[in-house]
Amino acid sequence: LTVATVAVASLDLSIGAAVLVAxxxxxxxxxxxxxYFMHLISERKIILLVLGFTIVFFTALMLLxxxxxxxxxRVSNI
Numbered sequence: 001l002t003v004a005t006v007a008v009a010s011l012d013l014s015i016g017a018a019v020l021v022a023x024x025x026x027x028x029x030x031x032x033x034x035x036y037f038m039h040l041i042s043e044r045k046i047i048l049l050v051l052g053f054t055i056v057f058f059t060a061l062m063l064l065x066x067x068x069x070x071x072x073x074r075v076s077n078i
Contacts, residue, residue: 001032005022034051
């Protein structure tokens with residue numbers, strides 16, 4: 001996956017597409033680390049459920065400021 005990261009970095013992508021691809025590759029890397037190096041692939045279901053809730057709440061906390069900035073009223077320079 002490191003080779004894929006370097007290969008994608010050499011492509012001429014727009015900023016949005018580059019961020020999307022980078023986050024996809026990082027998510028795959030992170031899930032592999034969590035599953036194999038942290039041994040979550042063989043854990044009980046309750047541990048995975050807690051991990052799932054953590055991911056959902058983390059995603060919500062990252063999205064809330066983004067949605068707030070997008071819906072903020074525009075201020076003119078008068």
